[in-house]
Amino acid sequence: MTTASPVAGAPRAPASRVPVPDSRAPVFLRRIDSPLGRIELVSDGEAIVSLAIECDGALPFEDIPEQTAPVLDVAVTQLREYFAGTRTDFDVPVLLAGTAFQQTIWRELARMPFGTVTSYGALGHATGRPTAGRAVGGAVGANPVPIIVPCHRVLATSGRITGFSAGEGIATKAWLLDHEGIEHRL
Incomplete structure (x- = not known):
């Protein structure tokens, strides 16, 4: 079963979706x-529902024209502040x-403070699943809003980066960890 619920920001009920001709096209x-390349933010008009970091020069909705919403403007401002080193947390609404x-898993990630790390x-x-390492890794990797929901702060117990599903993978994760002053191993 797939559900949608707020993970970060103000709690709210799931927004009704505005119909679009292509069901994969964002509203x-x-x-x-x-510094990581282009970032694409998608919103339902009330919350951020996905964030993609450019990979091999492409973004998921490259062919779709931009259409902003106030929540996207807030997210853009907060991301720019984060990259400039003046923001350490995000308070933009996120619906995952x-x-x-x-x-x-995503709620646990959203609670992690800037500059801290955890292991799978x-x-x-x-989360009460101490033997579910692969499932935890799968959930971390499926996070649709990296950076804002900081899945990059998860390392192997040894401090090693074992993968990253956003942007250019491990190089993107290493940049984010370095940006936050988090020690890690490749």
Whole structure:
């Protein structure tokens, strides 16, 4: 079962969707340049529902024209502040669709303070699934709003980066960790 619930920002009921001709096409979309490459933010008009970091020069909705919403403007401002080193947390509303287990993991990630790190095993323990390492890794990797929901702050117990599903993968994760002053191993 797939559900949608707020993970960060002000709690709210799921927004009704505005119909669009292509069901994969977002209703509201903004792109910004960043030190990681271009970032594409998608919103339902009330919350951020996805964030993609450019990979191999492409973004998921490259062919869709931008259409902004106030929540996207707030997210863009907060991301620019984060990259400039003046913001350490995000308070933009986020609405993530996923399984109950994924949402439990994403809520734990959203609580992690800037500059801190956890391990996949610690996330499993914190969510009552101490032996679910692969499932935890899958949930972390399925996070549709990286950076704002800081999945980059999860490392192997040894402090090693074991993967990253956003942008250019491990190089993107290493940049984010370095930006936050988090020690890690490749």
